[in-house]
Amino acid sequence: MGIQPSTDLLLEGVPVAAERRSFRILKTHAPIFSGTVLLIFVLAGIFGPLVAPHDPVRIDLQHNLQPPLLFGGNWTYPLGTDSLGRDVLSRMLGGARVSFLVAFTVVFISGSIGLLVAVVSGYVGGVVDAVLMRLTDATLAFPLILLAIVLASIFGASTKNVIIILAAGGWASYARVIRSEVLSLKNHEFVSMSIVMGGGRVWIIGRHIIPNVLSSLVVLATLQVGAAILSEGSLSFLGIGVPPPNPSWGGMLANGSDYLTVAWWLAVFPGVALSLTVLASNLMGDWLRSHSDPTGMR
Amino acid sequence: MYRYTLQRLLQALIVVMVAVTVVFVMARLSGNPALLLAPSEASQADLAAISKSLGLDEPLYVQYITFLSKIIRGDFGQSFTFRAPVSGLIMQALPYSFELGATSFIFASVAGLALGTTAALNSGTWIDSVARYVALIGQSVPVFWLGILLVLVFAAKLRLLPAFGSGTPDHLILPTIALGLRPLASIARLTRSATLEVLRAEHTLFERSKGVSQVVLLSHIFRNVSLPVITLSGIQLGDLLAGSVVIETLFGWPGLGLLAIQAVGLRDYAVIQAVVTVDTVIVVLLNLLVDLSYGFLDPRVRRQ
Numbered sequence: 001m002g003i004q005p006s007t008d009l010l011l012e013g014v015p016v017a018a019e020r021r022s023f024r025i026l027k028t029h030a031p032i033f034s035g036t037v038l039l040i041f042v043l044a045g046i047f048g049p050l051v052a053p054h055d056p057v058r059i060d061l062q063h064n065l066q067p068p069l070l071f072g073g074n075w076t077y078p079l080g081t082d083s084l085g086r087d088v089l090s091r092m093l094g095g096a097r098v099s100f101l102v103a104f105t106v107v108f109i110s111g112s113i114g115l116l117v118a119v120v121s122g123y124v125g126g127v128v129d130a131v132l133m134r135l136t137d138a139t140l141a142f143p144l145i146l147l148a149i150v151l152a153s154i155f156g157a158s159t160k161n162v163i164i165i166l167a168a169g170g171w172a173s174y175a176r177v178i179r180s181e182v183l184s185l186k187n188h189e190f191v192s193m194s195i196v197m198g199g200g201r202v203w204i205i206g207r208h209i210i211p212n213v214l215s216s217l218v219v220l221a222t223l224q225v226g227a228a229i230l231s232e233g234s235l236s237f238l239g240i241g242v243p244p245p246n247p248s249w250g251g252m253l254a255n256g257s258d259y260l261t262v263a264w265w266l267a268v269f270p271g272v273a274l275s276l277t278v279l280a281s282n283l284m285g286d287w288l289r290s291h292s293d294p295t296g297m298r
Numbered sequence: 299m300y301r302y303t304l305q306r307l308l309q310a311l312i313v314v315m316v317a318v319t320v321v322f323v324m325a326r327l328s329g330n331p332a333l334l335l336a337p338s339e340a341s342q343a344d345l346a347a348i349s350k351s352l353g354l355d356e357p358l359y360v361q362y363i364t365f366l367s368k369i370i371r372g373d374f375g376q377s378f379t380f381r382a383p384v385s386g387l388i389m390q391a392l393p394y395s396f397e398l399g400a401t402s403f404i405f406a407s408v409a410g411l412a413l414g415t416t417a418a419l420n421s422g423t424w425i426d427s428v429a430r431y432v433a434l435i436g437q438s439v440p441v442f443w444l445g446i447l448l449v450l451v452f453a454a455k456l457r458l459l460p461a462f463g464s465g466t467p468d469h470l471i472l473p474t475i476a477l478g479l480r481p482l483a484s485i486a487r488l489t490r491s492a493t494l495e496v497l498r499a500e501h502t503l504f505e506r507s508k509g510v511s512q513v514v515l516l517s518h519i520f521r522n523v524s525l526p527v528i529t530l531s532g533i534q535l536g537d538l539l540a541g542s543v544v545i546e547t548l549f550g551w552p553g554l555g556l557l558a559i560q561a562v563g564l565r566d567y568a569v570i571q572a573v574v575t576v577d578t579v580i581v582v583l584l585n586l587l588v589d590l591s592y593g594f595l596d597p598r599v600r601r602q
Contacts, residue, residue: 134309134312137309138309138312138313138316140533141309141313141536141581141582141585142313142316142317142536142578143535143536143539143540143577143578143581144536144540145536145539145540145543146317146539146573146574146577146578147320149543149558149559149562149570149573149574150320150321150324150570150571150574151324152562153334153561153562153565153566153567153570154324154325154327154328154334154567155328226438230440233440233442234440234441234442234540234544237442237544238543238544238547238559239559239562239563240559240562250442253442253443253446254442256446257446257449257548260446260449260450260453260454260461261454264450264454267443267446267447267450268447268450271439271440271443271446271447274440274443275438275439275440275443278438278439278440279434279435279438282434282437282438
């Protein structure tokens, strides 16, 4: 479960410069491709359920396991129906909303916590820094799937639990990466100048530190959107995420895996949506990272 | 080096303690821990017996110490749904998880190293592009969807390999590939960039000008590449564990992950707390091993 945005960012000092050479087509078109996919995802998340042709949870056993449009199906169910006769397209749009909601809430919460920890840790230093960084390391080392299993076994599966778990683990990589930037920023001359001119801590952090770490924050957040969607999908697939009958891509795949021999479409469409969204978020994050700051990062 | 080892040991211990404490606290937060552990048809007398064995009438800190001392002795109590001692269930499942974990890790590192070095040695050619696409896809496709696709193609359509269960070596093939592809992708990516870096280094240029054979050159590259790759495997252990829960569930592989998910469905908290404890210990130990291996692999670390 890739709850941490990207393992790459944690490997400081590991050579990655050579990464950028080939892949020219995908690299130059990365923002167009991933931007389009992410835009579709966001639109589907916001408006999807409003334009969905059917109720995603309505059971209609007379029309179960209908094939998709181009494989013998009809326009009523463009992507077919599942074993209970629920419309796959409508459920995918509903799943987009769930993933969208989870991803953006998680990114917002863990980004805020991570930024706070990073700024406090990096700027204050000393014992506070040591304690916070040990806590960060421990969080990074702790397998969150186990927390998910414990929560689900006691309180049952719920979307709220998914958000809690992903946010509880997601803040640590923000804290790690941004702290090291704060450390180098606070020794810059413009910070010393500001101190000389009588700038207080809060002023310096708000005026000089935070604006300078924003680009890293955006990169990490973009990567985390994909990671959170992936984790939500895994948890829902295991039955400890978004509880049925609510539509979710992971849950649809779990259901579809029982009907592989008779209804391949149940296991293919949600997987394509999931993979494309994650791929787009990864590519966009990488692209932003290499374009956001011409002097820093790498 | 001693200081470093001690520091890491302490940190490992803290993570395990935190996990065990979370398990303990969560059960108490739920209201009555005896209800979590008891079978649904338990009588008042059963509940009273369970409460007594947990020491629920004692103060909380006494309960905590009782809980810890039992865990240290490997006593995880009785599972009512599986009708067996929990430690027995764990010992039954553990070898399966180790087997799948080991085959996936070997598959991922061998194939990842091979792919990464081949790509770097042929950088800029189509081989390089193929390798990079494999890496990109491997990092974006969810583990469980990959597993489903493998089942769809190799089990449902071609009927070449079994889709479910365990027993023969054939049963290992699909889960190994599904679980290994993600680490394979990151190992390949990292190996490629690390190898390119080494290829450009002065000592490599010197060796080449001396006329050192390709084999010797490769062995030097591997030594230099091993450190970042091992760091990566350490970071990815949590990922691998999560993946193994998913893959074991999908393929019906009777390891710890499947046991945990079955236990969630049956609301068998005795099994859950045991799996969580054992899994945390395993991950933390492996992480510790990774951290300490730097000293052996890189003399520069030892001197610090």
